[in-house]
Amino acid sequence: MEIVDVKEKWSNVINAITLGATAAQGGTRGKTVTIGGQSTLPGLTFEGEIPNKPAVAGLITDVVSEDWPDVLKDSIGDVINSPAEWAQKLVEEQKVDMICLKLLGADPNGQDLPPDAAAATVKAVLEAVDVPLIFWGCGDEDKDNLVLPECSQAAKGENCLIGAATETNYRTMAAIGQADKHKLIGEAPVDINIAKQVNILLADAGFDLNDVVMCQVTAALGYGFEYVYTIFERVRMAGLKGDKQMALPQIANVGWEVWKVKEALAGEDQLPGWGKLAERGPRWEAATAAGYLQAGADLITLAHPDAIKITLETIEEMSK
């Protein structure tokens, strides 16, 4: 029987963004990574091109998170105390495409480290590995307004991806991105309208949307996952249908979010029958990542080596 033609005709292409800069491009990276550039939904190569696979960034922190459980810390090993060595291990052993550094130490509610300490960590990681770098502030906006400019300057010319520009700090972020030649993450609190608004504000501030990756504040599976999943799909379809302000690659910070939830943290005495604690966390990461890959994530940040391994394999399988 002949099958009816169901191809969709998408009118637009998602922006392709290259992260990292080689010596010829003004940086010191050994390799660059390009994400986006597709003209169809995830995997649907019968109606469009997917020139770049989704990328995986290995998550590191500048200081050891007090909230991470032993299951995760043990899987990382002693290198957890040295961001540079940790990054090296992720690149060499886990084969991640890039590194995502969370500058947790700057948090005023934590160690409250000064901006130059964060900048020194950024520099150390850039020297230790030759893959592109993503770095995020601690989440306290006032402190990040001090920390991120200094880190940006320390990484000048390396074409990093910096998180995150929001409705309130977009001017500062646009200025440092332009001055030091970095890309930006635009972040919105699980709200598609604000997500678009952040992009419009960045564009108004003179920042090129070709240099922006969108983030919807990632939810772990079971913790608002369906809202974020649906925003990923809606943003992607709006972009493919011609909305240039939505035709941007999207990032999911899976590792950071999953290691806060009960399934990854609670002991077997607290969750009888839910399986071994050691297996739950990495699986929850892998499952959350698998969902977002189906919804259109172009870049996924992961923490546990087992989750990184399986997600890299999944991306290969999906891309056949």
Added chain:
Amino acid sequence: MALTGMQIYKSLPKDHANCGDCGFPTCMAFAMQVASKSKAITDCPHISEDAKGELSDASAPPMKLVKIGAGDVAVEIGAETVMFRHEEKFRNKSLLATKIAASLSDDEAMQRMDAINGAVFVRVGDEIKVRMATIELDGLVADVAASRVKALATKSTVPFVLLGEDAAVMDAAVKAIADKKPLICKATPGNADAMIKVAAESKCPLSVGAPTLEELADLAKAASDAGVEGIVLSFDGKDMANSLRNITIVRRAALKKKFRAFGYPVIVDVAHDDSMKETVLACSFAAKYGAVLIMNGLDGAELLPVLTTIQNVYTDPQVPNTVDAKLYEVGDVNENSPLLFTTNFSLTYFCVEGEVERSKVPSYIMAVDTEGLGVLNAYAGDKISPAQVAKSLADSGVADKVSHRKLIIPGLLPAFRAELEDISDWKEVMIGPETASGIPSFFKENWK
């Protein structure tokens, strides 16, 4: 394409205009119900045969509902209407069908059946569980297969998928439990005639699988022509990229082009020796249209990511997601434990609950009824007020459970403090963090 209310209205009998026998006051109101697929055209008692034939064909749901099993343990799959959950909602949750391998001894098979029956979890107030068992037949001889399925059926609390490609073995197994209406899995180009005959004679649902979509459509049509009632389309999850593409094509053809041969739900075999791979495949196909997922995994760590993916993706996006508006106890609370309030929007509530758990400070959380709106939306929409918070707290009886009179309120509602201190028993109102993630450090600094 779906019919509009007006097209349906025009075919309704004029001699019984607005008679009300269908339960609706006017023919137009009824027509709108039919257009939205809430009612069938046959619910009009006066519809002419001609109009019925014409309309029921055009207004038939684009994907059939398929029932598997009988009596109390029956399940339903299919009848989906959209490609993306935000377009409306996904209707019938994907079912996990855990495998009982042919290589197991009878005793082992029986133990596994027990484990499948017991694979029930409660997550955010919902019961989520393994809802089918897949009994592998290939490798068993006919009479062994028949006695095995018969024995398992006496114990099972879930319907079966019978997995095998040998039609003679399948026939024996199906005959042994035909009244249980198992899903026969599967007819292929190699065994189609015999397998379709087994399904048609036993009146059991049948899945069909083929290497190409063209052959798959031929098989589905052959089964339908032979009178098989429930048809399911079968795909190999291990061929991930191809199967994801083909399942999308099949669903689009059915929903958007009314391509009848593909108007059926989908079963995906994701069983994999590598358990982690199986989890990822199952989650991927749960998101993308698998109505039944055949798995090996039966441990909590293996099942919960998949069951939770299904729970999330099949949540109706049109309905605000709420938790019961009541007092929750997190951890081992006592009379000195802090008391917080938040809204009953489930995402808000679970964020607060998660952060309270993370803080390791046992606490009381009052979820105030805001009709499922988050803090700021509830405030903007007048769904939350100090008076209402005070009443919720009074009704909950929390004043008898704690000895202090401190109340931690959302940082987004600082204006509530003065009024709450005025009108309620809670005389020491503390303004909490604006986002849940600030709760652990808030406790560290402010709760001594």
